[in-house]
Amino acid sequence: MEHYTKPAILLHWLIALLIMVTFFLGLTMVDIPGLTPTKLKYFSWHKWLGVTVLALACLRLLWRLTHAAPAYPIEMPRWQQSAAHVLHALLYILIFAIPISGYFYSMAAGIPVVYLGLLPLPVFIDPNPMLKPLLQMTHYWLNMTLASAVCLHILAALKHLLIDRDGIFKRILP
C-alpha cells in the first residue's frame, strides 16, 4: 500500500504533538487563580506554541496541495472514505482557525505577541473590549470541537489498526 510522503508524516506527528502540549497548557493556564509569574509564562509559551502550529499548518497545507495524499484502497467502503475526507478537512480548518482566533483574542485584549520573547509579531487590530469576550468564546469552542474531532480521528485510526487490520494506519507511520 502507498504511504504518505516523509514530510507529510513528519508534519503530521510534529503538529499533533505541539497541539497536545498547547491544548493542555491552555487548559492549565486559565485555571491558575490570580496573577502569578507562572501564569504569565504559561500564557506566553501557549501563544508561542500556537504561532508555531500556525506556521507549520501553512507548510502542511502547501505540501498537501502539491503532493497528493495516498488513495484509499478500493476495499474501503465509500461512506468511510467520505467520512475520513470530511474529518480531515475539519482538522485542517481547525489548525488554522484555532491559532488565528487565539491571536486575535490576544490582540483584542491589548497583548501583542512577541515570539519567543524576541520577535514582535504584527498587530492587526486595536484593543477591543467588545471583541475580546467574543474571541475568547470562539477560541474556546473551536478548541472543544478540535478535541472531539481528534478523539474521533484517533478512534477511527485505531479501528483501522486493530479491527479492520487494513494497513491504513501504517501509511502515516514514520
Place this chain on the structure above:
Amino acid sequence: MISRSALIRIVASSFAVLGLACSAIAAPLRIDAGKSTVSVAFRQMNVPVEATFRKFTARIDFDVTRPADAKASIDIDIPSFDLGDAGYNRDVLKKEWFDVAQFPKASFVASTIRASAGAPAGTGYDVAGKLTIKGKTADVRFPLTVRQDKGGRTFDGAFAIKRLAFNIGEGEWKDTGMVADEVTIRFHVVTTSSSQ
C-alpha cells in the same frame, strides 16, 4: 487734609491696581477630565503593555507670562487602574503590587517649572517635582509640552520610573524578566479656557 474727590480718586485707582494684579495672578485651569489621560506603559516578558488610571484629579495653576509661579499637581486614584481585565485589575491592587488598602492614592507635585531653552514661548517647559507611589517619594524631572488652541490648553509629559524603587511588584514579582523595572508614565491633560 485730602479733598473728598482726591480720596475717591485714590481709592478708585487702588481698586484698579488691585484688579489688574488679580487678573495677572494665575487661576487654576479647568480640567477636561473626559479628554485627559494618565497612562502607564511597561513590558511583560518583553511584550509591550499599556494601562490607564481612569480617575485622577489634576490641578494646574498656569500663567504663560509667569511660569515661575505656576503650580501643578496630580492625585491619582489607584483603584481606577485599568489593565483591560477585571481580574488582573483586582490582583494589582493587592499588597505585592499597589497595596491599595494602605496607599489608595499616588501623587505628583511639581516644585519647579521653567521655560525650556530653545522652545517657542509658552510651548515647552522643564518640570521637576516629587512623585509619591505606595508611600515612597522620588524626584522626577521631565519636559512638558504645552499647546494652546481655541478650546484651551493641552499639557503633555512623560517620564520613566523604576517600579522596584517604589516596591511595586514585591516577592516573586521582583524578577524584572517577568515585568520590566522600567515603567513609563504618560499624561495628557486638557484644560478648557474659562475666561482667558
